[in-house]
Amino acid sequence: MARTRTSPTDPLTLEVVQLIGSVVARYYEEYEQAAAQHALTGAQARVLGLLSLAPMRMREIAHELKCEPSNVTGIVDRLESRGLVERRADPADRRVKRAAVTAVGAETAAELRDGLDFAREPLATLSREERVVLRDLLARMLSPDVSGTTSSPSGATSSPSGA
Amino acid sequence: MARTRTSPTDPLTLEVVQLIGSVVARYYEEYEQAAAQHALTGAQARVLGLLSLAPMRMREIAHELKCEPSNVTGIVDRLESRGLVERRADPADRRVKRAAVTAVGAETAAELRDGLDFAREPLATLSREERVVLRDLLARMLSPDVSGTTSSPSGATSSPSGA
DNA sequence: TATTGTTATACTCTATAACTATA
DNA sequence: TATAGTTATAGAGTATAACAATA
Numbered sequence A, B: 001m002a003r004t005r006t007s008p009t010d011p012l013t014l015e016v017v018q019l020i021g022s023v024v025a026r027y028y029e030e031y032e033q034a035a036a037q038h039a040l041t042g043a044q045a046r047v048l049g050l051l052s053l054a055p056m057r058m059r060e061i062a063h064e065l066k067c068e069p070s071n072v073t074g075i076v077d078r079l080e081s082r083g084l085v086e087r088r089a090d091p092a093d094r095r096v097k098r099a100a101v102t103a104v105g106a107e108t109a110a111e112l113r114d115g116l117d118f119a120r121e122p123l124a125t126l127s128r129e130e131r132v133v134l135r136d137l138l139a140r141m142l143s144p145d146v147s148g149t150t151s152s153p154s155g156a157t158s159s160p161s162g163a
Numbered sequence C: 001t002a003t004t005g006t007t008a009t010a011c012t013c014t015a016t017a018a019c020t021a022t023a
Numbered sequence D: 001t002a003t004a005g006t007t008a009t010a011g012a013g014t015a016t017a018a019c020a021a022t023a
Helices: A011-036 A042-053 A058-065 A069-081 A103-114 A128-142 B011-036 B042-053 B058-065 B069-081 B103-115 B128-142 B144-148
Strands: A085-089 A097-101 B085-089 B097-101
Touching (some): A011 A042, A011 B011, A011 B128, A042 A069, A042 A085, A042 A097, A058 A097, A069 A085, A069 A097, A097 A103, A128 B011, B011 B042, B042 B058, B042 B069, B042 B085, B042 B097, B042 B103, B058 B069, B058 B097, B069 B085, B097 B103
Antiparallel strands (some): A085 A097, B085 B097
16 A cells, blocks of 8 residues: 655645645635625535536535535525525435526526636736646646556546535 | 636636636545544644644634634634643733644644645656646746746745645 | 623534435 | 435534623
8 A cells, every 4th residue: 555655845845735725725715705795605605506507416415515415405495595596306206306506596606606716817827838737737636647657546536526 | 996807718727727626625625534534623623733833822823714713712622622732821911822732732733734645645746847837837826916027936925824 | 992812692514313205 | 125305413613792801
């Protein structure tokens, strides 16, 4: 299992790690802030964003959020009570409920996405070539396996996509 | 106040934004997981990490966490009840309390840091030059103002470091 | 009077366990 | 019996408002 520790004390690596931490912190801030502007919590905004792509079963939502299904009930309840989401019965299996955005919910989700300037705006200061480089480096960070070398089969990253 | 929208539909930019979202999600997961391995919540781990750098007043902690000071009371209470942190009186101003890690707390904080492999391990697959490029690109994302010159002296980002 | 930290309160998110209605 | 969703419960983080001690 050789844990291939990456010389944690390498100054350059530490610097990059810290920068990533800063990006993460900043991104989260902006996300919560954008959600709050629509009087939504982070979790509610995430669910609304997910459902704006496609209706989902309660259990699927829980899986995407990486939380227990019982929690989804309340989150969808609150979105539903505000008319942003609705529950639909599944004709094939009457145990299943599919949550789906309403027209208003879809609109809110779109506004929410547009409000996320942090990740997009600073990118404008980068040239097209630089963005390509950044894309490739980030992609390799997310799936280290492609390098064909180093290690861990750990593949199947199945895109967290939550945030 | 021209809102300088960055052509939100540019496919390349969208791709990078999505990658950043994935990195953020993955980093957060790993952080929470590392915290949980020490039976700490994310907030507790963040405070412990902050205090491991230097003792802080309750209000300062709140500022770093970007939350209300009243919340810090409970978080520090829980850390203190586990012997990871202690409150110290400030001789100069008796209203002030400084929270500081205990020896055990410092050790836990160090283990916590070592447990954060995500940001560090994938970086090993990048060459030194690539890491330099990544560092510069991330730095520019975090301080778009420097646009003129390429290499900001990483100027005092005051590291949110929370995450 | 202003500031520091705390308490009190209410809401949301979270996990766990038990329940229902289906299958 | 197993599964989908819910309810019930408890712990934690959060914001707001009010309070004590100190400045």
